Amino acid sequence: MIEARGLAKRYGSTTAVDDLSFSIRPGLVTGFLGPNGAGKTTTMRMILGLDAPTLGSVTVDGRSYRDLPAPMREVGALLDAKALHGGRRAYDHLLCLAYSNGITRRRVDEVIRLVGLEDVARRRAKGFSLGMSQRLGIASALLGDPAVLIFDEPVNGLDPDGIHWVRTLMRTMAAEGRTVLVSSHLMSEMAVTADHLLVIGKGRLIADTSVDELVRSSSRQSVHVRSPQAAELAAGCRAAGATVDAGTDPDVIEITGLDSAEVGKLAAARGIVLFELVPVRASLEEAFMELTRDSVEYQAAGATR
């Protein structure tokens, strides 16, 4: 369990994180989502005691990170996979970290097998690809077999195989009852990995919700209809207060403001023949972009949806 209360971080006049409060529960993969510069990494750094909050506090299992007696046993973290001494062998890198928390060589061997780095463990880390470094970083997070896992953009640089592996790993860890917090700026990744979402933008909490709820609450829900009497149906829907968009195909319309059942009843009442009646849910991507539209740090000039 990770709990933040009124967490804020300012660098001079810049506010990186502003009044964040949340609880991250065990047994779920919680996606920490936001555009670049939203404050995800800063928040993770505060959880891990690297940055001191300007205001507020954050605790792991009720204690501030710096007060944990055996930190790696309780929290495993991967912030920046390339942040290691390139001249050190991967195995030694893990050994340095393991020893600092009284973890033995046996466990180092174990995590190397777990992430599939057996063949390169004796190589120096500077020759590693980003994908190999990510695996090494994940190995270091797993060293203490911790109850809480924190990953900052863990799939960056991984091939599809690696992405699938990380996803499965996180899901397994959560299923074992661990707390898993994983950040990403890719909604599509979170859609298939996370159970719960914390969405932040410009340092503020925008949403604390389950993945399903986020989609449901999105205003972009419509009904796709194909009918030889599309024009008649459109008129009926407009009369019922809905918005109707017509495409290039005269038989196809998109109705917003009525759900599929209502459209179906409306059509039946007027004896309109329907070939297709499909509720269209906004994709998670669209729901996310809608949420964060006002809080994107660096927006391309003229970029609109």
Next chain:
Amino acid sequence: MTDTTLARTGPDDRAAFRPATFADALRSEWTKLRSVRSTFWALTITVVLGVGLGAAISAAAAHGYAKSGAAGKLSWDPTALSLDGIGIATLAIAVLGVLFISSEYSSGMIRASLIAVPKRGRVLAAKSLVFAGVTFVVGEVISFTAFFVGQSLISGHAPHATLGDPGVARAVVGAGLALTALAVLSVAAGAVLRHPAAGIACMVAVLFVLPGIAQALPDSWRNPVTEYWPTQAGGQVATVHVAAHSLQPWPGFGVMCLFVAIVYAVAWTLLDRRDA
């Protein structure tokens, strides 16, 4: 800690974990130091150069002894000649000490280190102690080897020193002690400055540049500066003949240790307060 706690168990068996200790941090820092190739090579070269340079200087001076005047014979100091190569070791230890911590900042490893050991004072203490220990061993190896090699080259050509002579044993041991104090200073300076280049430049300034500049000052300024300049004062513990305007061996070493303690305290405070 038992093997069962290491197995991939669920998060329920966690109560059995023992807290991480200072000894764990020491072991981790020792592993860091020995697992980088450059440490071994830098120290080996330091030993070879330190001993070799002392030997060359001793041999050259011994051959010139017969031709030197009365003043030269009066100030003849065979111990100092044989330990002259320590200057090389001074530079090497200063650079390695700064790099030992500042390279963690330049690579980003410091974040992994501080996540693993969030008690930051413990990281600094473990790093300093490990590097001081290694330096002490290497320093004593250099100074004793250089002393015996140097004296054997001098003997037969000029009066040589033995460990039994007054102040000689203390000076030879002291050369290693002065390096050890410098080792802690370098790690602390690296922690304060965080950038390898800045840390090394600062140590070179403290060790060589500023004392050199002090030589250009008028006597009334120069004498107290050279007397109390920490690294100069610290070197007194490695000298047999105390020159004018210099502290006695142990008080001089005390000044150096005090200076190291101050810089260490600053490093500790900054490390604890700054975002990593």
